[in-house]
Amino acid sequence: MSSPGVLRRWRPFLTGHLPVLPFVVFALFPFYHMVVTSLKSDAELYNPLKVPLWIEEGPTLAHYGLLAQETLFPRWYLNTLAVSGLTTALSVAIGLLAAYALARLRFRGVIAFGVAIFITYLVPPTLLFLPLAIVVNQLGLSDSLWSLVVTYPTFLVPFNSWLLMGYLRTIPKELEECAMIDGCNRVQALLRIILPVAMPGIICALLFSFTFSWGEFLYSLVFISSAERRTLAVGVVSDLIRGDVFYWGSLMAGAVLASLPIVVVYVLFMDYYVKGLTAGSVKG
Amino acid sequence: MPDGSGGRPNESAAGDAAGPSPRPLPCGVGEVGGGHGVGGRVVGLAGPTRIARIPWGSERLAGYAFIAPAAAIIVGLVGYPFALALWFSVSDAWVGEFGRFVGLANYRRLLQNSIFRQTLQNSIVFTASSVALKTVLGLALALLLYRIHGFRRLIRGAVLMPFVIPTALSTLGWWWLFQPTYGVLNWTLKRLGMITTDIPWLADPYLAMLSVVIVNTWRGLPFYAMTILAGLMAIPREYYEAAEADGAGAWYRFRHITLPLIKPVLGIVVLFSTILTLADFNIVFVLTKGGPMNMTHLFSTLSFQLGTAGGKISDGAAVSLFLFPVLVAVVTLQLRIIRRQTAYE
Structure with a gap:
């Protein structure tokens, strides 16, 4: 045959x-x-x-209609967008500075700092959520979206520092050294020389940070108690499930709609996700 | 890589910069020839002969300024809470109270507690079986992805999806699949004639453990496959060609070329994944909340239950600190693997 x-x-x-x-x-x-x-x-x-x-x-589309009209879903969307956008921008900026110091600068304590970043990077969020709840309370941020803006960087900054440090090390040092001989100071060299060349790495960090903060569950579940301040993942899981009666249709509609932005971003920038993962520096 | 575009941004930016800062800063050009290559070893960073030629002050100040925000986060929001957790685990703190020192009483009480012992056992079963499944399936998937050429991007994109979607939400989808009366899993098994009565996937203690292991494997597989794939692609083709020329079979090549060469990557993936699997919260919380009869509780879900719902922060903190020895072991092994790798480079 x-x-x-x-x-x-x-x-x-x-x-x-x-x-x-x-x-x-x-x-x-x-x-x-x-x-x-x-x-x-x-x-x-x-x-x-x-x-x-x-x-x-x-x-x-009945289930989607129910979500929009009878739940706080639209509100959760805005909450999640605000928190994810803000934490992503913050933690990529902070991570880039730390990564630059780790990859380029020599000063007392840089090695200890690198080890600290690496260890923090390995600490799972589930280890610290109880004491962090106390700290959030001490800061007066309980039940506020700011509690998430403050705590998400605890896992995003080590991640971004590690990712970007690896990336910055592949950029030849001579690039910014020439600029600095010509009169750039370090911040200018970082902004004008390193930033454009490191863009692929930075996009990667932005994408992963956004994905992680969009889907974060435990901190949001523990630190936020009011229904109208929930983020999407927690809102869908804890508020759309009502006792023993399951609204499977609207529950699934909520899960689909809540994942949609991430799916869109993923489809648009897939190669960056693959690159970030294969850089061996993402935990999953 | 950026090497190719080296000249251009360099010149233009230098031109731009001449205005705002007229004072030229001689910054460590001297050590370029000193063999400080890209990705050089960390140990090489502090060579005294090189430091002598750099204006030490500016670099040090810049260094401290650049790491300050990250260091503040690590100290204030990781280090301090960790110290608090240590204190809570050896005190009798309840919600809102600082408590007093009680030694190892919390740990002792926990180790005598049957629910905690069950959790300990669950954690071992859950982590061992999930990591084993992910390793075997991840290796298989990576080997398949390695040889696929048509539709490569599409297939990788599809396989990576479970990693991207928020875990709590995709687990809701799994919850619906496991639903006994209307769920698609039981429907399919009935259609295929494999079962006649509905299987209570999440209500039976052993099946519930199986279910959370399946979902965790599903969630973690992309990470394994993609990282191992990167390891496979780093193996020089000539090794395989030489082995083939010598008449080595597929199994021999896998056993004596592929496996030894991806061992470091595999080691890092497994270690990474062990700590994260052990610390998993979302999947168990959404699917079973630790039930039935505490048979799927992990450290994180139990400490959540004790610390927030039950209000016993001290017990909750003590439970989650049982993750710590594992974390220390993983960090130590990771650092050893990384150090060994850089030593070979």
Whole structure:
């Protein structure tokens, strides 16, 4: 049936694409099913005779409408956008400065600082959320979105410093040295010479910081108690689940809508995510 | 890399800068020839002969100014809370009170507590099985991605998705898949004739553990696959060509070329992942809240339950500090791997 020529032509497909298919389905199916569920009418959703894998009776936006009208969802969106935008900008700026010092400058304590950054980078947020809640309270930021702006940098800054330090080390030192001979001071050299050349690394740091703060869950769950100050992930998980009665349609609609900005950013900048991950400097 | 564009931004920026700061700053040009290469070893940073030729003051001041914000965060928002956690774990602090010193009483009480012991056991089972699954599947996926050429970008993009989507939200999707009456998992198994009654995925203690392990594996797989893939791509092709020329089979090449050469990468990934898997919160919190019968509690979910819902900060802090010895071990091993790698370079 199969001549050697045909076999050779299909070989890459049979040994590569075919076996990778289960992995792709495994990775994507939960999202696909979330979208399908969010677009189904309740009548179809809870009818055991219907196939749950696709929509049989036509899509409906009813669940999305419910989210917009009867929940604080739009408010959570704004909260999350504000917190993520602010923490991302802050922690990339702070991380870039630290990374520059680590990669370029020599002074007493720089090695100790590098080790401290590395250790902090490895500390999981779950280790410190209880005492951090006390600190947030001492700062008078309990139940305020500022508590998140203050605490997210604890995991974003070490991450960005580490990522950008690796990137800055690949930039030849002579670049800014020439500029400084010509009269730039260090800050000018950093802003005018290093910043443009390091842009790919900085975009990478911005993307990862935004992704991490958008999806952060534990701190937001612990530090924020008012419903109208929640971020999306916590709002969807804790406020859209009402007792034993499940609103699966609107719950899935909430999860889809809350993930959407990240998906869009991801699709637009995918190569940066791959690069950041393969730099071996991202924890997952 | 940026080497190619080296000349251009250099000149233009230098031209721009001549105005605002007329005083030329001779800044450490002397050591360029001193062999301080890109990505050089950290140890080389403090060579005394090089320092002599740099205006030490400006570089030191700049250094302290640049690290100040990051250092403030590390000291104030990581170091200080960590000290607080240590204090809480050896005190009888309740919410809003500072408490007094009680020695290791909290730890002792915890170790005698059956729920904590269960949590300890769960954590080991959860971490060991998730990390093992992720390592095996991640290696397999990386090897597959390595040989795929058509639709490469699309496939990588799809495989990376679970890493990008907020975990708490994607876990909600899994929760719905596991739902016994309407969930797609039981529906499929029934359709295939494999089961006749609905499986209570999250209500049965052992299946609940299996479920959280599956979701954690799903979530962590992209990180493993992508990092191992980067390790694979760093292996020089000539090694394989030489082995092939000598008639080495696929398994032999994997066993004697691939595996030894990706060992450092694999080591770092596994260590990284061990601490993060052990410290997982989102998946268990969304799927089971530690139940049924505390059979899926991890350190983080138990300390959340004790520290916030129960109001016993001291117990909660003591629970989460059980992560600390693991953290220390991981950091030490990581630093050793990294140091060994730089020594080879």
